[in-house]
Amino acid sequence: MKKKVILFLFLVLTIHNIKAMTFELFKLPYATDALAPVISQQTIELHHGKHLLAYVTNLNNLIKGTKFENSTLEEIVINSDGPIFNNAGQVWNHEIYFATFSAKGGGEPTGALAEAIKASYGSFEDFKKEFSAASVSLFGSGWAWLVQDKAGKLSITKESNAGNPLKSGMTALLGFDVWEHSYYVDYQNRRADHINALWSIIDWKIVESRYSK
Numbered sequence: 578m579k580k581k582v583i584l585f586l587f588l589v590l591t592i593h594n595i596k597a598m599t600f601e602l603f604k605l606p607y608a609t610d611a612l613a614p615v616i617s618q619q620t621i622e623l624h625h626g627k628h629l630l631a632y633v634t635n636l637n638n639l640i641k642g643t644k645f646e647n648s649t650l651e652e653i654v655i656n657s658d659g660p661i662f663n664n665a666g667q668v669w670n671h672e673i674y675f676a677t678f679s680a681k682g683g684g685e686p687t688g689a690l691a692e693a694i695k696a697s698y699g700s701f702e703d704f705k706k707e708f709s710a711a712s713v714s715l716f717g718s719g720w721a722w723l724v725q726d727k728a729g730k731l732s733i734t735k736e737s738n739a740g741n742p743l744k745s746g747m748t749a750l751l752g753f754d755v756w757e758h759s760y761y762v763d764y765q766n767r768r769a770d771h772i773n774a775l776w777s778i779i780d781w782k783i784v785e786s787r788y789s790k
């Protein structure tokens with residue numbers, strides 16, 4: 578009798594483990610009101626709790642019964658297109674985005690990343706200007722990225738919709754979400770003001786950790 582119970586438990590656990598992968602909502606490393614007034618609690622609750630959650634839910638539903646059912650998020654972003662890519666891309670992008678901020682953020686990067694920015698853009702201020710301009714001038718919904726290519730070179734890219742550096746084989750160091758849902762409640766049409774304020778909540782230690790010499 579005991580043996581049968583153990584066998585039953587073993588089977589239940591095995592079936593549970595081979596069940597398709599489901600993605601979960603990224604857990605914020607800060608309270609929802611921690612980034613205010615740069616990003617209000619209401620915006621965080623909508624952006625993370627509603628928009629990002631919807632991408633996660635859509636992705637889980639869309640991959641059911643497809644070849645992506647047991648893939649990692651990175652594998653899906655790289656190999657998918659259409660609605661699966663749009664949702665997977667947005668899940669990946671927002672994890673980078675939300676992880677970048679801290680209530681104690683701001684200032685400038687240090688060490689190797691600071692040197693690389695200086696070598697590519699002249700100064701941190703010039704880099705900031707160029708990155709802000711890319712964010713403000715991006716037409717419609719999308720992302721501005723600071724990326725590192727395989728040779729180590731930094732560049733600023735603009736991507737529409739769910740576009741990201743992972744898809745093009747580059748490393749994402751910093752990403753600004755310029756979809757209206759990221760700022761409209763707090764800044765309405767003033768995207769430039771929102772972008773300008775974001776610099777004060779960037780945790781450069783996190784950004785530096787994504788950079789490899």
Ligand code: MN
Nearest residue numbers: 754756758759
């Ligand atoms: Mn967003």
